[in-house]
Amino acid sequence: MNERTLDGHIEAYYRDESVSPERLAHLRQVESLARPTSPIGRFAPVGRRWVTGAALAAGLVAALLVVWPRTPSDPVSVARSAAAEIAKNHRKAESGESAFTSWAALRGELPRLEFDAVPVPLLASLGATARDTRYCSVQGQLAVRIHAETASGERLSVYQAQASGPLAEARTGRFEVGDLSVELERRGDVFVGVVGPSAVLARAP
């Protein structure tokens, strides 16, 4: 632990960060390709040579961008995607397929599920009651959605899926997606996402 002023810490933090050498080399390559300076055809008219050069450079840049891998499936990116997907699904407000009876009974009622649904203490702490359930998916994995309501009628949704594949590593915590908050956690081998209005989730202890 180093003792510095807060500004000193912030400055040092960012000064220690730099683009990876591989990406830096790639960006420099993109820069050199984007310069349509070398003549393409010895006898081509100047205007056409420039257009041909620019088109070739643009093509090469596009090819490099396609070949270069985009954001990898790191835990934070997976969690962000999952949170955004959960918020989007919550906004759709699709109706349930069957009434909620109990957490223990869920797997029997939705036989395609390959995991036992787990109780969500956050619902109880918000005084919300589970109403209905339906199959859905989170990041391509089969999941269950439980729709719940607080005593004052505020709508919440719980998503649960087996915590395998990318979901096994996804970062947990609270994500803000517009006016919604999404709380992601793992409870045993179950990935849980609770979504609702930010103002409601902020009331949770």
Add this chain to the structure above:
Amino acid sequence: MSDGSDASPDELLHAGFRYALSLAHDRAEAEDLLQDGWVSLLRAGGPRTRAYLMRAIRSRYVDRYRRSRAVLVEPVPADEVEALAVDWKAAGATLLAADHDTLGDALARLRPEEREAVFLQVVEGYSASEIAELTQTPRGTVLSLVHRAKKKLSRWLERKEASA
């Protein structure tokens, strides 16, 4: 503040990466943002300066993330603005103990707009008016963002230090 016109391309790209990191707080995303911003700058044939690159990165960031979510902009009363302006430097002068990872965790708790404002003020040396111009945000809001962000960071680092 320097416009970076005398910086080498590598220095310019590293600076752009740091700015992208202040927005995304994720290395992979920051590299993607830098790449998108860099390509759009090259395509537009704009000057290769820090200010232009940062604008290009910011524009890509807004396209990707911000348009799909509501961002709360809290108005700051005029009398508070001047008090915050006086507090501008003092808020960062507190002595604290932290390492790179601890500060990273603390920064992760800030909203992207708070992190961006703090980065521009502390690392790039922008004034509140310059940040306001780049981010198209009222100066009072910038002052409030920096003030609030530094308060949050100090509180979190102090708590961490106490529990260590």
